[in-house]
Amino acid sequence: MTGLYVSVRLEPARTCTTGEECRDAYWRDRSPHLATAELLDRSERNGFAWLEFTQKFQVPQLAGRTVEQRHFSAHLVRDGYWVDVHLSMMPYTQSDRQVFLDFLDAIRIEPKAR
Secondary structure: OOOEEEEEEEEEOOOOOOHHHHHHHHHHOOOHHHOOOEEEEEEEEOOEEEEEEEEEEEEHHHOOEEEEEEEEEEEEEEOOEEEEEEEEEOOOOHHHHHHHHHHHHHOOOOOOOO
C-alpha cells in the first residue's frame, strides 16, 4: 500500500484552454483552506501541467501536533475538457515523490470510442 490518495475531475474547460492555464488558475484561485500551502515545484509531465505543494496543519486529536501533507495537482485540457488530477500523501518522505511521478506517467487519455 502506498498511502496515495487520488481524486480526478473531468469537466468542460470554460476558463482555460491549456493545462498550463488551468494549473496557474488553480493555484491563483485556490480554495481558502489552501491559503497557507507552500508551492514547491511546477513542471510538465506526460501531457499534464502540474504543481507540487505542501500543506502543514495542526491536528487537535494529536495534541495539536503539526503534520504535513504533500500534494500534486495535475492539469490537462483535451477536446475542450479539463482533466484535473489531485494526488496527496501523508505521511510523506522524499522517496515517495516517485510514487506521484509514476502515477502521472501511467495515466492515459484516449478518445471516446464511437
